Amino acid sequence: MTKSDFAVIGQPLPKVDAWAKVVGETKYADDLFLPRMVYGKLHRSSHAHARIRSIDTARARAVPGVYAVITGADLPRVKFGILPVSQDEEALCTEKVRMVGDAVAAVAAVDEETAEQACRLIEVDYEPLPALMSVFDALAHPEVRIHEYGDGPNVHKSVALQFGDVDTALTGADLVREDVFFFEGSNHLPMEQHAAVAHWGSDGKLTLWSSTQTPHYVHRLLAKVLDTPAAHIRVIATPVGGGFGGKTEPFAHEIVACQLSKLTGRPVKIALTREEVFYTHRGRHPVLMWIKTGFTKQGDITGCHLRTWLDGGAYGSYGVASTFYTGVINPVTYKMPVYKFEAARIFTNKPPCGPKRGHGTPQPRFALECQLDKAAEQLGLDPAEMRRRIVAEPFTKTANHLTITTIGLGECIDKVVEASGWREKRARFGGTAARAAVSGGSREGGAGCTPVVQPEPPSPKKPGIGIACSAYLTGAGTAIYWNDMPHSGVITRADRSGGVAVLCGATDIGQGSDSVLAYLTAEVLGIEPKDVHVHPADTSLTPVDLGSYSSRVTLMCGMAAIQAAERLRAVIFQAVAQRLEVSPTSLVARERKVGVPDDWDRAVPFAQAVELGEAIHGVLAFPGSYAPPKRAGKYKGGGVGPSPCYSYSACVVELTVDEETGQVDLGNVWIAHDVGRALNPLLVEGQVEGSVYMGIGEALMEEQVFRKNLHKQPSMLEYKSPTTLETPEIHTILVETDDPEGPFGAKEAGQGPLLPVIPAIANAIYHALAIRIDEVPITPDKILKALELKRLGKPARVGPVKLPLFTFKEPIVVESAFGQPADAVVKRPFAS
Amino acid sequence: MKVRVTLTVNGESREALVPVHKTLLEVLREDLGLTGTKHGCELGECGTCTVLLDGEPVLSCLALPVETEGCRITTVEGMAEGGRLHPLQQAFAELGAAQCGYCTPGILLTATALLADRPSPTRQEVKVALAGNLCRCTGYTKILDAVELAALRMGRQEART
Amino acid sequence: MIRLPPFTYLAPRTVDDAARLMAEHGRDAMLVAGGTDLYPNMKRRQFEPKVLVGLRGIRELRGVRGSAGGWTIGAATTLSAVTAHPGIARDFPALATAAGLVSSPQLQNMGTIGGNVCVDTRCNYYNQSYEWRKAIGFCMKKDGDICLVAPGSSRCWAVSSSDTAPVLWALGARVRLIGAGGERTVPLPALYRDDGIEYLAKRPDEVVADILLPPAEGWRSAYLKLRRRGSFDFPVLGVAVAARMDGDIVRDARIVLGAVASLPRPAEKAAAALVGQRVTRELIARVADLAAGPAKPLDNTDFTHPYRKKVTRVFVARALAAVAGLRDGGATSEEVA
Incomplete structure (x- = not known):
């Protein structure tokens, strides 16, 4: 279809929930106040690693206004975790604490103040154990085990996969580079701190309202940890005030709120403080990376071998998936005929890492794109042209058996190169000549005096421009737990008013999933988005959607919504066709009417068409179901990485670096993103801009540092999130490739555009000053250190120098599928 | 007490x-x-x-x-007067300046004060005024756009009355 | 939500009453004006006063008054009002700049100049929640008896984190203090002590009533602030320079560094090296080295301390160049990484 064939799709419409949000009506979890509600608070561990000898709650219980105090002994003794293979968490630790911030006990009290006061009176007797605060520590001390399970002492997961003969490919290359990189990791820092309200009713049924991206998984896990039938549990995801992956699994505070409600017979709210959000974490893994890649003189990749070590923190979380994701998506971007990938996730005594925007892929993307930049220089190639040349082919398979459908990356590169003035700036910036500064964001004024005429020294602010690209999945091809059911379900119900209700388990975390459901339904039925009432994320009412993660919602819910709406439309068409005495195939639905285009005067208003349909068919409620095509590679581990389609991004960053202070001033960011089709360009741009922003924070200032076994700065003040003043002008260009897998051709936009920003910044800094900062974040002190090395005639690089002593297991060796055509026939379950 | x-x-x-x-x-x-x-x-x-x-x-x-x-x-x-939204609210809704919406009330109010003080601020002035409001979703782009649009509309309204 | 501990709130109408109440309640009482430093610290249980004496309702503490003898700034004047005052901006641009760089616009609307002058010293082992401090082991500044940043130290190394204090020091400001036993006016430096805990030399019952600035009379000033972001962040280095010029010859100069010690740190040798000299880049480089020499930042704020030390020299040079009217490439008001 072309753009002009659409009525709603492609329009820059407001989000359907925008109005409630701008007047303050949207009810987030902490905005809920139920009658008789009490407040819960968690007592958290002050030790990074310790055995719990005893817990004394007597003083807490004695505080007036306290309704209940519980420990792990008051909960069923069952461990949980988001992945079936990593059931290693307890809502309240019973035997051991594994990090500062682990929950040990909980209080319910008349108000939050009393709960907090009582929490402080809980006394825990600990037997301290050595704290393992880094991958190196954890591997060096196998005698101190954080968990008893995994692929070795303190090794949560180890994987090794090889696709084709990498050694030979590297031997035959004109240039082989080996580089080491480190990515420090980061928190999601959603503006809304996690909150949950639980109400265990007198009927024995439990309702949990929670700020969660995955109500379905929370539902399943609550049944398990509370030893209560899932049929008696209802989970409602409230509008999420920022997720970014940080609210994608069940948490201690949710489980504890439920249990406290059961014990007190009252609704219980637990809202985390900002500091507790840092302990709940599940943020970006710190990853140490070694990457060896072979290139031809022309810049083609002959093969690549990547090793990653992930600092997992204290629990499994999504870690097994994260481990795979540090490797499996890399071959999707460029032609990479053979590939070998080894990875290990190591337990440490820090808050657990998990999925953050880009889940596991920004780290190796940083490594790969910086290495490409280094290779391009050595080969005398323009880094943009080199990338343009090696873009993967559409509708082919990668070395690791992933199926690529459409690729707009070539066009993305062309567009950012053109829009940024890449060629001219690339030639003009860099080197040592005096240059004009690129426009920046700092405020002027202050001295208030007239200049004395003296020759101006060269500006210390050196401009540079850099590029990087990326790819990301549009929805994980497999669920968290293996099953043959839909990944996403929708029920669409038309009523006699002409209104249409859409019930779907998807959670709107600000990305606009409610709106996308309304747009797609309105498009198919020829009505306005305002006529569609979206009822999201309520496990009792809505069909399952797996959750707002892995950029799956627009595609998967979208496909289900289209299917449901088409089924509804078919019945309506049948009824209208009878009334008008025409063939159903001659009918169209548009402008809130159903009729024959050539005889539009007789078109039936939509509400009347619904009545006609209902008269024939009965209640008009239709399901839509979606599950991705089954394309998992036929090897162990082949389930992580497949996706219906992949989005692509290219990014150019222009900046200045102050060579005296090391401060980086971003001027402009150009980003082109292949979104397949922009269902609403405004929302897509918003996702791209937000991704760029988050990438900037990670690249330059967000630090996830631990000192004396504690998070160094668990606050909004000291964990540096960019303000308006550090955020450059972001120029977004959308590229449409109309992917056959997506709803009306759409692919993801919410995560992929973060990926290229970080290496593009690193590459621009190199262009400005000829220094390499091979670790993220790139802070001013690292820049000054590299400049100092340069002055001393040493390699002007700051980055990791040491790799862990770790023997990966023998790889699973599989033939490379590189260049094979994508399967001609795509089989999607439930595609009617 | x-x-x-x-x-x-x-x-x-x-x-x-x-x-x-x-x-x-x-x-x-x-x-x-x-x-x-x-x-x-x-x-x-x-x-x-x-x-x-x-x-x-x-x-x-x-x-x-x-x-x-x-x-x-x-x-x-x-912010809304009777049933009529403030032009900032209108612009924020129209331009997608509220994603998760959690920082939105604070930003709307800060912007209200800015426009009362400076009816046609430059983009840099908007950035400076909003530098005390963190947003993690939008990259601020649509927020700045929306404040500019509201300022423009309020200016026009002012000119008419 | 993190919440305040309980307290009694007293709202005197005059400074004398405030001083009297402070004296009456002794160690249990604290003064509060804007609350932007006090309340976060109370929420984290760094301060646990039983009584708060609010200065908000005292009219005489607010406003900027000019006279032949200079300027008088009421201590409860908000930072926004200081920045926006045309006379201050004209005569003491560095002060207007510094007040306008404190935290965020919202905080400048609440926070007062007196509060900023008296702002608690900071340390990233100390500005943490009660639970965090308990987990790492309480330090001597609150609830403990050791120093975590300099183990073995018998003193506290928390960092003076005021933006306006170094500037006021460089401008030769005095402060009028009103206590239960009467009032006195002292040079601003006399307000500070080199100790992270007892960082103020005033008696607890004394209220900073006014900040007095001498006439500008040919003085030029500049303030540069190092911090990570253009908003929110406390200074991790502040450089205030004031100089009186006669053509391009320096007649008088003061250089004061903020956030490098438990009090604003004057670079007296460096300033002296300027006097009587014609400002050249060579001179600036020499003076910057002299000024940066005594700066000994420790690892208890944002950024690494060796980095803060390195940048001290650069910022002093840039501030001097700005005051002397030499453009030197750097931003003139603020440095943000």
């Missing part, structure tokens, strides 16, 4: 009997039912809880009701 405070919120006189150490943020949300005011840190480090005090943006997490008696307090619930 509980005190009776009389606050002028969104043009209405509201009484509450509250502990003196309860912040304006807590009283607005928990005693007056005005949950449009959000919070992200409660330590003055994020700007989410911004309200207007006599037209000036302040942080409700660091203000005590006893200190704000006699002042005009404006929360996001007080």
